[in-house]
Amino acid sequence: MKLLVTGGAGFIGSNFVLYMLQQHRDYEIVNVDALTYAGNLENIKAIEQNPKHTFVKADICDAAKMDELIGQGVDIVVNFAAESHVDRSILEPDVFVKTNVLGTQALLDAAKKHNVTKFVQVSTDEVYGTLGETGLFTEETPLTPNSPYSASKAGGDLLVRAYQETFGLPVNITRCSNNYGPYQFPEKLIPLIISKALNDQPLPVYGDGLNIRDWLYVEDHCSAIDLVIHEGVNGEVYNIGGNNERTNLHIIRTILEQLGKPESLITYVQERPGHDRRYGIDPAKIMTELGWKPKHNFETGIRETIAWYLDNKEWWTRIQSVKYEPYYAKQYSQRFEGTQ
Numbered sequence: 329m330k331l332l333v334t335g336g337a338g339f340i341g342s343n344f345v346l347y348m349l350q351q352h353r354d355y356e357i358v359n360v361d362a363l364t365y366a367g368n369l370e371n372i373k374a375i376e377q378n379p380k381h382t383f384v385k386a387d388i389c390d391a392a393k394m395d396e397l398i399g400q401g402v403d404i405v406v407n408f409a410a411e412s413h414v415d416r417s418i419l420e421p422d423v424f425v426k427t428n429v430l431g432t433q434a435l436l437d438a439a440k441k442h443n444v445t446k447f448v449q450v451s452t453d454e455v456y457g458t459l460g461e462t463g464l465f466t467e468e469t470p471l472t473p474n475s476p477y478s479a480s481k482a483g484g485d486l487l488v489r490a491y492q493e494t495f496g497l498p499v500n501i502t503r504c505s506n507n508y509g510p511y512q513f514p515e516k517l518i519p520l521i522i523s524k525a526l527n528d529q530p531l532p533v534y535g536d537g538l539n540i541r542d543w544l545y546v547e548d549h550c551s552a553i554d555l556v557i558h559e560g561v562n563g564e565v566y567n568i569g570g571n572n573e574r575t576n577l578h579i580i581r582t583i584l585e586q587l588g589k590p591e592s593l594i595t596y597v598q599e600r601p602g603h604d605r606r607y608g609i610d611p612a613k614i615m616t617e618l619g620w621k622p623k624h625n626f627e628t629g630i631r632e633t634i635a636w637y638l639d640n641k642e643w644w645t646r647i648q649s650v651k652y653e654p655y656y657a658k659q660y661s662q663r664f665e666g667t668q
């Protein structure tokens with residue numbers, strides 16, 4: 329079996345490639361990544377010499393390149409490549425539309441031309457918009473994205489659906505809740521808080537800190553996608569989540585407690601525009617129809633994650649100094665103004 333995985337030098341994609349090469353030792357993986365600020369070859373250093381893994385630096389918007397790569401006997405395409413950070417999508421929406429919509433279309437065209445047996449679009453619960461105090465996102469929840477990030481992901485999802493309906497391309501769309509774990513870029517909440525707290529720096533909390541996200545340990549996301557690749561019914565959408573809803577303040581206090589750092593680091597800053605209040609996944613479909621079950625609950629997952637960031641300080645300090653500081657200054661200088 330030959331897989332083409334896009335975005336495999338990013339957070340979830342690299343975890344997925346490592347996971348799949350362990351689970352299916354006879355599979356061949358072509359890993360395509362443009363190495364944007366979020367892509368990092370260090371994430372896949374362990375498989376540098378693995379003959380079953382080939383890394384190709386390429387942009388998924390490059391239709392000719394995708395055609396060439398998928399034309400080399402690829403059976404399955406798994407599309408992780410995306411611009412993925414909501415705050416960045418507020419600063420520069422155009423690159424989100426380019427990669428998340430047009431890039432997806434370039435991949436779909438190549439997948440259609442070469443008759444792949446499965447195209448899996450890795451999407452997000454954020455396409456459903458925001459929840460009130462009750463209820464959960466099911467696969468039937470209407471798409472109501474609120475950020476340029478989630479709108480561009482919804483656009484990609486709709487194209488994937490259309491290629492199944494119009495051309496009969498065998499597709500699945502997965503919509504997972506917030507992930508956390510090793511190799512997450514330190515712009516996202518959990519690694520940002522761990523790294524800032526370890527440096528005794530202020531921890532920026534948007535709004536009242538009571539927004540809720542539903543957290544899933546990245547390895548559980550990988551196992552769900554593995555299952556969808558092999559067992560997913562063509563054309564179906566599968567929500568992925570482990571019923572781990574937590575407020576942002578709960579997450580931050582848990583990290584502070586485990587690191588032995590004071591709550592005085594918590595700093596309420598300017599609200600994120602269009603900030604979704606609550607996400608919560610109903611995972612009943614993938615659990616009952618495909619038999620998926622997560623292995624980690626939030627308490628074990630966050631402990632393992634904190635331990636990983638403590639053990640891999642070099643990984644994130646290097647990223648912060650090379651790729652992150654100018655962005656942090658731009659994104660947060662105004663946010664911190666007049667707050668405490």
Ligand code: NAD
Nearest residue numbers: 335337338339340362363364366367387388409410506507
């Ligand atoms: P990430 O930002 O860490 O990684 C994205 C990767 O895609 C990077 O390696 C980057 O270099 C690559 N990339 C970006 N644009 C590209 C392009 N035009 N061509 C080729 N490669 C390109 O993101 P992530 O958190 O690992 O998310 C991966 C996927 O999972 C995304 O599609 C995201 O929407 C989805 N998702 C993420 C979460 C989450 O909590 N992080 C939850 C649900 C779904």
Ligand code: TYD
Nearest residue numbers: 414506515516517518532533534539541576
């Ligand atoms: P994030 O990790 O950006 O994921 P998403 O917005 O895609 O769910 O943010 C998770 C939550 O944490 C979200 O409610 C915004 C909040 N947040 C902060 O309060 N401060 C921060 O500096 C960041 C990055 C996020």
